Amino acid sequence: MAVPTTPEPAEPPVPVVDMAVNEEEAARTVREACETTGFFYVKNHGIAEDLMNKQFAVAKQFFDLSTEKKETIKVNKYYRGWTPMNDEKLSILGDQKAPDQKEGLYIGREVAEGSEENKLPLHGPNNWPAESLVPGYREAMMNYHQACIDCTRRINRLIALALDLPATFFDDDFTHLIASMRPLHYSAVVSNPEQGIFGAGAHTDYGMLTILATDDKPGLQVLMGGKWVDIPPKEGHLIINLGDMLHRWSNGRFHSGMHRVVIHKGQERYSTAFFAEPNFKTVIAPLPTCVSEANPAKWPPTTSGEYLLSKYGVTHSTYMERQKEKGADQQCTGPAPIAVN
Numbered sequence: 203m204a205v206p207t208t209p210e211p212a213e214p215p216v217p218v219v220d221m222a223v224n225e226e227e228a229a230r231t232v233r234e235a236c237e238t239t240g241f242f243y244v245k246n247h248g249i250a251e252d253l254m255n256k257q258f259a260v261a262k263q264f265f266d267l268s269t270e271k272k273e274t275i276k277v278n279k280y281y282r283g284w285t286p287m288n289d290e291k292l293s294i295l296g297d298q299k300a301p302d303q304k305e306g307l308y309i310g311r312e313v314a315e316g317s318e319e320n321k322l323p324l325h326g327p328n329n330w331p332a333e334s335l336v337p338g339y340r341e342a343m344m345n346y347h348q349a350c351i352d353c354t355r356r357i358n359r360l361i362a363l364a365l366d367l368p369a370t371f372f373d374d375d376f377t378h379l380i381a382s383m384r385p386l387h388y389s390a391v392v393s394n395p396e397q398g399i400f401g402a403g404a405h406t407d408y409g410m411l412t413i414l415a416t417d418d419k420p421g422l423q424v425l426m427g428g429k430w431v432d433i434p435p436k437e438g439h440l441i442i443n444l445g446d447m448l449h450r451w452s453n454g455r456f457h458s459g460m461h462r463v464v465i466h467k468g469q470e471r472y473s474t475a476f477f478a479e480p481n482f483k484t485v486i487a488p489l490p491t492c493v494s495e496a497n498p499a500k501w502p503p504t505t506s507g508e509y510l511l512s513k514y515g516v517t518h519s520t521y522m523e524r525q526k527e528k529g530a531d532q533q534c535t536g537p538a539p540i541a542v543n
């Protein structure tokens with residue numbers, strides 16, 4: 203059976219935020235999106251086309267390598283490196299039978315071994331392919347990664363304004379952000395929701411926000427009012443979605459939208475997701491404008507790092523094993539993980 207899709211809408215199903223207009227105006231659109239679907243497009247986002255094209259080009263070159271070569275950088279104890287096809291099963295809805303039909307490569311901020319930050323879980327050196335395997339890979343990815351960090355800081359200003367906070371509100375919490383980027387390659391295996399086959403199963407993202415760049419192939423769908431709605435690629439635009447941490451930080455006011463990827467016939471697909479989370483030790487307690495006597499805190503405080511680790515424990519079964527390998531000195535020392543969502 204063919205994958206059911208919604209017809210291409212005349213208007214995009216989620217708003218477009220023009221980052222070139224004044225911030226107050228842009229923040230109004232951001233607020234509308236964040237209080238409903240948690241998804242929006244951005245245009246005039248400031249990421250140069252050249253950086254975008256280069257990262258897609260090297261991503262493809264890497265994924266085109268033989269399994270043997272890709273295995274030279276299998277994901278390491280810092281959660282950086284290659285994850286093969288069929289490695290994950292993202293759906294949290296119990297509707298997925300086959301694993302995700304995708305491979306990916308985790309890239310983070312470069313943190314030197316032996317440094318103070320390296321004592322924190324998830325903070326360490328990247329796991330790059332040898333320069334001879336994909337010339338220019340590291341440079342193209344690090345340039346794009348930095349551009350996404352800069353873009354995150356600009357979007358954070360709009361999110362702060364949308365929450366009636368000063369535009370600079372989040373700055374101090376993103377000085378040492380956790381910035382995990384993932385070039386992804388979906389195989390041409392056609393998705394079939396009725397048989398539980400997906401490019402990526404239904405999930406919400408974990409953190410503050412995700413910056414998603416996709417090629418020209420459709421595939422991303424967002425659950426809206428009980429229906430899966432296509433979020434088609436739009437040239438020159440990025441797709442932004444909020445994660446569970448911001449949902450919690452905003453005391454439930456901002457939405458973290460459920461989404462998945464369906465692959466259409468013969469349409470191998472490439473995308474690069476950049477996941478931004480606050481500094482590891484940032485306390486996630488309801489933001490001042492999101493809590494009142496009439497609207498008390500729905501969750502106890504946690505920290506960015508603790509929250510993220512509890513989420514990783516849920517979907518990445520191998521994560522805890524890798525943590526053990528790292529040794530007790532690098533375990534997280536924050537409060538014990540608590541139930542979320």
Ligand SMILES: O=C(O)CCC(=O)C(=O)O
Pocket residue numbers: 384386402407414416421422461462463473474475
């Ligand atoms: O590839 C996409 O369009 C979405 C990827 C995604 O949702 C994720 O990696 O969390």
Ligand SMILES: [Fe+2]
Pocket residue numbers: 405406407461
């Ligand atoms: Fe996602």
